[in-house]
Amino acid sequence: MNQIGPIFRALLRNKVGAFLLALQIALTMTIIVNAIHMIENRSSLMARPSGLDEANQFYLTSSGYRDDFNEQLVIEQDLRLLRQLPGVINATQINAIPLSGGGWSMGLRTAPGQDGLNTGVAIYFVDENGIEALDVELIAGNNFSTSEISYREANAVEWPQNAIITAATAKELFPDLEPAQTVGKTGYISGDEPLTIIGIIDQLQAPWNGWSGVERVMLVPQRTLFGSSRYFIRTEPGQRDRIMKEAEELLLRQDAGRLVRNVRTMTETREDSYRGHQALQTVLWITVVLLTIITALGIVGMVTFNVNRRRKQIGTRRALGASRGDIMGYFMIENFMVTSFGLLLGLGSSIALNIWLVDAFNLPRIGWHYLPIAMVILWLLGQLAVFGPARRAAGISPALATRTT
Amino acid sequence: MLKMNNISKVFRTDVVETHALRDFTLHVEEGDFVAVTGPSGSGKTTFLNVAGLLETFDDGDYLLDGQSVKGLSDSQLARLRNEKIGFIFQSFNLLPDLNLFDNVDVPLRYRRFNAAERKRRIEEALEVVGLASRMRHLPSQLSGGQQQRVAIARALAGQPRFLLADEPTGNLDTQMANSVMDLLEQINKEGTTVVMVTHDPLLAQRAQRNIFVRDGRVSEVTSNADASELLHKTAQVG
Numbered sequence: 108m109n110q111i112g113p114i115f116r117a118l119l120r121n122k123v124g125a126f127l128l129a130l131q132i133a134l135t136m137t138i139i140v141n142a143i144h145m146i147e148n149r150s151s152l153m154a155r156p157s158g159l160d161e162a163n164q165f166y167l168t169s170s171g172y173r174d175d176f177n178e179q180l181v182i183e184q185d186l187r188l189l190r191q192l193p194g195v196i197n198a199t200q201i202n203a204i205p206l207s208g209g210g211w212s213m214g215l216r217t218a219p220g221q222d223g224l225n226t227g228v229a230i231y232f233v234d235e236n237g238i239e240a241l242d243v244e245l246i247a248g249n250n251f252s253t254s255e256i257s258y259r260e261a262n263a264v265e266w267p268q269n270a271i272i273t274a275a276t277a278k279e280l281f282p283d284l285e286p287a288q289t290v291g292k293t294g295y296i297s298g299d300e301p302l303t304i305i306g307i308i309d310q311l312q313a314p315w316n317g318w319s320g321v322e323r324v325m326l327v328p329q330r331t332l333f334g335s336s337r338y339f340i341r342t343e344p345g346q347r348d349r350i351m352k353e354a355e356e357l358l359l360r361q362d363a364g365r366l367v368r369n370v371r372t373m374t375e376t377r378e379d380s381y382r383g384h385q386a387l388q389t390v391l392w393i394t395v396v397l398l399t400i401i402t403a404l405g406i407v408g409m410v411t412f413n414v415n416r417r418r419k420q421i422g423t424r425r426a427l428g429a430s431r432g433d434i435m436g437y438f439m440i441e442n443f444m445v446t447s448f449g450l451l452l453g454l455g456s457s458i459a460l461n462i463w464l465v466d467a468f469n470l471p472r473i474g475w476h477y478l479p480i481a482m483v484i485l486w487l488l489g490q491l492a493v494f495g496p497a498r499r500a501a502g503i504s505p506a507l508a509t510r511t512t
Numbered sequence: 513m514l515k516m517n518n519i520s521k522v523f524r525t526d527v528v529e530t531h532a533l534r535d536f537t538l539h540v541e542e543g544d545f546v547a548v549t550g551p552s553g554s555g556k557t558t559f560l561n562v563a564g565l566l567e568t569f570d571d572g573d574y575l576l577d578g579q580s581v582k583g584l585s586d587s588q589l590a591r592l593r594n595e596k597i598g599f600i601f602q603s604f605n606l607l608p609d610l611n612l613f614d615n616v617d618v619p620l621r622y623r624r625f626n627a628a629e630r631k632r633r634i635e636e637a638l639e640v641v642g643l644a645s646r647m648r649h650l651p652s653q654l655s656g657g658q659q660q661r662v663a664i665a666r667a668l669a670g671q672p673r674f675l676l677a678d679e680p681t682g683n684l685d686t687q688m689a690n691s692v693m694d695l696l697e698q699i700n701k702e703g704t705t706v707v708m709v710t711h712d713p714l715l716a717q718r719a720q721r722n723i724f725v726r727d728g729r730v731s732e733v734t735s736n737a738d739a740s741e742l743l744h745k746t747a748q749v750g
């Protein structure tokens with residue numbers, strides 16, 4: 108340890124190489140810290156619950172094609188048959204699937220007219236079985252009654268009287284009230300069409316995972332007559348795959364003049380939904396790993412070069428009384444200095460890059476704990492990378508002092 | 513002081529075995545100034561390396577300062593080199609990235625002296641070789657003779673019992689060689705045992721004893737002791 112002073116002074120005489128290595132370490136730290144931050148950010152986005160019982164849910168599309176296709180009749184019959192299938196907990200018609208990327212959203216106001224805050228909400232048209240089929244929890248108010256379910260034509264502009272909203276929607280609309288207290292309040296849609304909030308569900312996600320309002324959802328008590336409709340089915344645990352096949356066959360057996368297609372599980376839908384996130388994470392991980400390896404190799408290369416260049420100096424030091432440990436220590440300390448300098452630079456540039464990312468891409472601020480962790484890891488990496496070349500340096504014979512010119 | 517009995521040293525490579533030293537026997541007394549000469553490849557450097565614990569030997573006994581060095585560990589050998597032996601090399605072997613002060617400091621730090629002690633010794637040693645005013649200079653800013661004097665200062669700073677020099681004047685012109693030789697003589701007079709390999713017969717004559725090495729053996733020992741000892745004694749008497 109009492110070699111620190113001269114090592115530092117000798118290092119200052121070889122600034123360029125050391126500085127370049129320090130820059131590489133700084134760059135590595137900057138990218139690694141921010142990449143891992145982004146990876147973790149994506150992970151936390153992907154970990155958000157959809158509010159559904161995803162493992163046990165699937166959906167399918169039924170599209171009429173024949174002239175005699177009686178949509179309302181078919182829907183009622185289909186839903187009845189589906190609900191009777193052993194293993195099915197419940198089924199509902201729904202216009203859009205959470206996380207699927209496609210759906211419908213409307214603006215909600217707390218007062219009629221065009222003034223006031225317009226809060227975007229995703230709309231799911233479901234019947235009274237929707238809550239159970241989706242497996243969402245009603246935390247206040249009531250479910251829709253069977254009698255209030257109406258049918259909606261494709262060109263309809265009117266809205267029914269009642270709606271159920273998520274707690275997040277309630278919070279956004281009435282920031283001063285607890286979600287449960289908003290039961291009975293009125294929201295206005297399409298300008299001045301009033302909707303009475305009759306129930307609050309704990310949580311349900313919109314179809315768009317990247318939307319800042321992804322938790323804002325409204326259930327509307329209607330079935331749609333749009334020519335093509337989706338059924339959303341929840342099964343007993345473990346029965347999904349069997350029921351998927353049975354449900355499709357069951358519907359096809361009804362000679363109703365329609366096609367059954369797009370039979371998909373919620374699990375697949377989530378995977379598709381976050382495929383981009385996952386790909387980004389993979390790319391970032393690869394970057395992190397490659398960069399770490401490259402930096403470690405850079406250190407190994409630099410130290411190997413220095414050891415070879417200084418063979419005679421090392422022999423001389425040994426002749427003058429340096430033990431093997433002293434020689435190892437020399438390179439470890441030297442590397443520690445270069446790495447530390449690089450990491451200090453990296454500390455600054457990591458924060459700078461994050462500030463820019465926060466600004467440009469609306470990413471969250473980096474957690475401060477990333478920085479010391481990254482520094483410790485890179486310090487260790489540096490010492491590990493030096494270890495091999497330093498050990499070879501320590502093996503250099505003191506006779507080299509006289510044997511080389 | 514330095515007792516080598518029947519030392520042998522063999523270098524083995526895949527193709528050849530070189531007997532660099534065979535039955536090498538030599539005793540050097542405390543305060544001696546020994547010059548080693550001999551043809552190229554005769555084993556002079558090998559002898560010096562073994563004597564200085566830079567290389568091990570295959571057979572025989574070697575007592576340094578009364579202590580057998582056989583079987584000592586690498587770190588024990590390093591410690592002995594550090595404390596008892598000063599080295600001077602043909603090509604000076606200063607560390608190019610360190611200034612003179614730090615160069616002389618190198619063995620002292622390995623000795624774990626404290627900062628004040630090191631500073632005192634460094635300044636004193638550089639004073640002795642006449643370079644105290646250039647402590648902050650780099651080796652590359654000095655002439656060859658000056659560099660060798662720094663190397664001598666570095667060897668002296670730890671106050672070793674032995675000074676081993678392998679052709680210390682080999683890279684210097686006559687004038688600088690002489691001044692280095694003067695310095696070595698002075699150091700020897702102050703009590704340090706000096707063993708010097710040289711190709712220069714004139715310089716060799718200035719030593720008390722000359723050893724001629726041939727084929728890894730001591731083939732001739734001549735003593736110039738009379739002259740120098742006489743001088744030495746008259747100086748003491750006077």
Ligand SMILES: Nc1ncnc2c1ncn2[C@@H]1O[C@H](COP(=O)(O)OP(=O)(O)OP(=O)(O)O)[C@@H](O)[C@H]1O
Nearest residue numbers: 523524530532550551552553554555556557558559
């Ligand atoms: N590391 C080594 N590996 C193999 N052979 C060696 C090694 N070092 C020295 N030798 C051989 O040992 C013999 C003695 O070498 P040494 O260097 O001691 O000679 P020298 O008397 O110092 O010669 P010079 O006057 O040229 O310096 C030579 O034949 C040399 O080639």
Ligand SMILES: [Mg+2]
Nearest residue numbers: 556557558678
């Ligand atoms: Mg030689």
